[in-house]
Amino acid sequence: MFIIWRPRGINEAVPAGIGACLLIIAGVVPLADTLYILDTISGAVITILSTIIMSLILDSIGFFQWTALNIIRWANGSGTLLFFYICLLCFLMTLFFNNDGSILITTPIIIQILSLLNLKMHEKLPYLFVGALVATASSAPIAVSNLANLIALKIVGLDINDYVLLMFVPTLLGIFILAFLVYLYFKKDIPKKILTLPPSYHVPVQVDTMFHYKQENRPVRHHPLMDVVQEDRHIDFSLFRLCVGIVIFTRAGLFLGSSLGLPMELIAITGAFILVWVRWKWTGTGVRDVVKKSPWHILIFAFSIYVVIHALHLIGFTSLLVDQFQYIIAQSHIHAIMITGGLVTVISNIFNNIPAVMIGTITLTEMGLDTGTMQLAYLANIVGSDLGALISPMGTLATLLWMYILKINKIPLSWGKYFTVAIYVVPLSTAVTLFSLYFWTRLFI
């Protein structure tokens, strides 16, 4: 409760850490078990931290600013195309970084783009909603984009390449359905025409030639994008290309390394180190900004959450779930997928998806299922926690972060409004994903 409420804006690691300490002091979780917990979470945390460091480096060289400019360029005056490209941006950001990082990076970019385009409040909502929902849901296709998924993956012992083979297609379909439903919901609010950038925006231009204004009925305002464009001139594109290349190859290297038996965290940390080194050699910028901005506390957060879940497991909570659901889940693959996916969706929306996915995963490993059924149930567990959890803002930490960013940017959005949109789009896309997971995995399991 304190993690979600965060009184006086305290870091979420503080209440989680206090809870974990109390459980260890009280003897609920034996001290010896903490070593096992640390071993389980450390690789996942190092991988996610390395990813965040890479995103910080890219941010410092103007990558996200440049991406924002390109989105406006590609949209070419069409509000619908802008919607499509924002979906693509959020999908790729989560694919190449992680879900919480994607929300933290893309939401300010989207807000900046929408402000530059002079959109009214009701016109901004479709883009903001689709950005948040797609960014969060996109942590499902490749496993390495979400801390909880990575920890759960280690518990189940599934290879990340097998994960992608089984999950990429069904979750991609689910994300597509999700985005399409958001589009249908907001169809009337999406402006047909928006501002465009002139083709030569990369060269110095006068303020009044910055935009070709296609909407005659709107007043032309000063565009802060002028500042963005001026800064864009300082982007060193040789460094830019090199850094983007390193990020792509590091991300791909996680899967290559997994095939060769190399630890994922080793590849992730090597990629982050190379990126820091390249920037230092190129620009002389040290590591101070990276050390200062990196969320080191996620190590404490992940450890503490796992201690709490482990305590629930030790006092018999997971055994209770095993007794209740083992029979029905073991019946068939479709039962395993739909029951687990549905159950984790409900638990995630009530308690948040991080504890939900861990409880779900530990419960599944206790059920004594055959390997195929257990892996399918685990994948459905991920669908429920990454996609199904989006029904309420409490479902994921990323959604809570998103609501917070909107609030500080003075974009009013009530939990009721969020729920109205989410209930229209999330359950259907989750159900489609779970069904397609069943049909797709029949080819392999």
Add this chain to the structure above:
Amino acid sequence: MFGFFVVILVGIPLYFLLQPPRRAEPFPNTSFQNKYLLDLKKLGYHETGENID
């Protein structure tokens, strides 16, 4: 290896999409010395500032 190919297949188009647009050819700088013109100084001619006419 499936994950590796997925990331590469998504990453390569992304890499090229984010390239800067090609800049227009710079306008020829007329003050730049044209190497195909005769260098009168080397040939021993010097500008005097006087009107030849």
